[in-house]
Amino acid sequence: MKRVIIVIGLLFCLVGGAAAEGVEHTNVLKVKFGWNYQLDTYLSPLAYDGMHIGIENEWWQPFRQDTRLGKTGQLAQWAHVGRLDLRGTRQFNSARSNLIYGLDITAGWGAFYTWQWCDKRLKVFLGPYLEANFGARELASNVNKPYSFDVAADVMAMSGVSWSFYGKKTSYRLNYQIRTNLIGFDFMPDYWQSYYELSEGVKGTARCSGHWNHHTIKHELALDMQFPHSTWRVGAAHQYINYGTKDLHFIHNEISIVVGCIWNYRIKANEKL
């Protein structure tokens, strides 16, 4: 468990500390709202569904040069991206007799290489991405076993495509991004352990995960709209996570409407007087 906390802590440091001085950052602050489906057989054999609301901060930053277009006007081929996502869920079973509350936090960082065609209007990027996730759920009506946790860290493949086009007064960029897990680890609790036994130490299996036992796919389709004084993003996001062992099965499936605003900023370096 200590290792998990250390890995998550390091990822948070990485996400927070990567804001280099003197470099232009593109920041996207998004609000997500939507529907989700949850199966967590640790808590219940029944599926739960409900609504969620979340906030996600995403930043983009080039390697090696000040802006993504650089002094020569050439797009930086290597750049990196970080995300911090916080989401709360409220779900009912089909009989609406019980209720699960959930809270998820996800942090990630990745680097990608960009190709461009069609007069730089079409861009495709691809690269590795590291992600750590911690989620907690509560089914309050459960006796001695009301909580369930997700703990996972993954190396993912990240890819995307964007197409820029222009209106009379507005520029648009249509983006599609997708990430899927390659290899990592996840934690499976011991199904049979009770709440009181948990207080003496969480039992379970921290195991190597990959496509053979843990499926994660996250993708987002969004339209960026650049107006004279502000840039906005609207879109839809979907994520699907499915993993388990012989005793336990977890599925999380959600669709969100995404609305965000985009801005560029630069952190000034200290200058000697």
Next chain:
Amino acid sequence: MKRFGHIICGLAVMLMLIACHTDEEMAYSTDPVENIEALWQIIDTRYCYVEEKGIDWNAIHDEYVAKAGKLKRGDQVALFDLCASMLDSLRDGHVNLYSPFDRSYSTAWYDTYPANFSSSLQAQYLKDYRIAGSLYYCTIDHDSIGYVYYSSFSNSISAGNIAWVLSSFRDCKGLIIDVRNNGGGALTNAYLLSSPFFIEDKVIGYWNHKTGPGHHDFSELEELKSDASLTGSKWQRPVVVLSNRRCYSATNMFINIMRYADKALIVGGTTGGGGGMPLSYEIPCGWTVRFSSVRMYDAEKKDIEQGIEPDVLVNMVSTDKDDIIEKAIELINDETNWK
């Protein structure tokens, strides 16, 4: 722009198709047979005392599935009664079915035993009492003995409450803790209330939990110890714990812990048991079933599910006094019991 519209529509449809995919799950259903089958399966694979109850659980399956087949779909009350009847065959106070309109319960574990408790007789002793947290306390027998009544381990108590109670009994030669008719609650309160009677931690029992669906799939036994550090105040004079058949679950565990305390005696009737720690799960119609899933044993590795016998067995026969309290007073006053 039209082309982009098509792309957006295509991707949105793809997202929806993936999002609508659901994997294996117990589907919501009000069908009586499906619910009886699921309930039977949960008990068969997750309940920890199937063998110990000495019932033919497979025969129960056949009997109740046949009965469920005759029920009208949608008759939830009839389905509830049938499920409750099946669970009642386990005669376990920790097995309950919760629906929005009713909760099933078993009384088989206590209803053929002497009550050994009368609140009207108790009231003759519990006079001019104070209440610390959920502990009712006063002195009896000419202020020479402290008397504490705790009606439920679900009611909160704190180390501070216990310290006040014990300090008010500083001039008493002994203490009576009455937990009769206490049906249990939080195990943490059982450890807390027993803490003043231990100078150091002692092994007071073991537990193990199910590790798989088989009736004999259990983890290794793990030690349970009393926790002397939970309260700063200590009581090293005689203490008598009063019990009856309605002492169940966390109360049963409290009495088990107190058996290993120095200068402690258990007086009254055999406890009701409930040594199996309950967990809960759902059946297809959304009702919750609670069942014993973790087995607990005493320090001699004897299962405490069937109850704990007192050190001094006393049944109440008098109509004008509480025989169990009287016996406790007599035991405390007889110094030969505490050497």
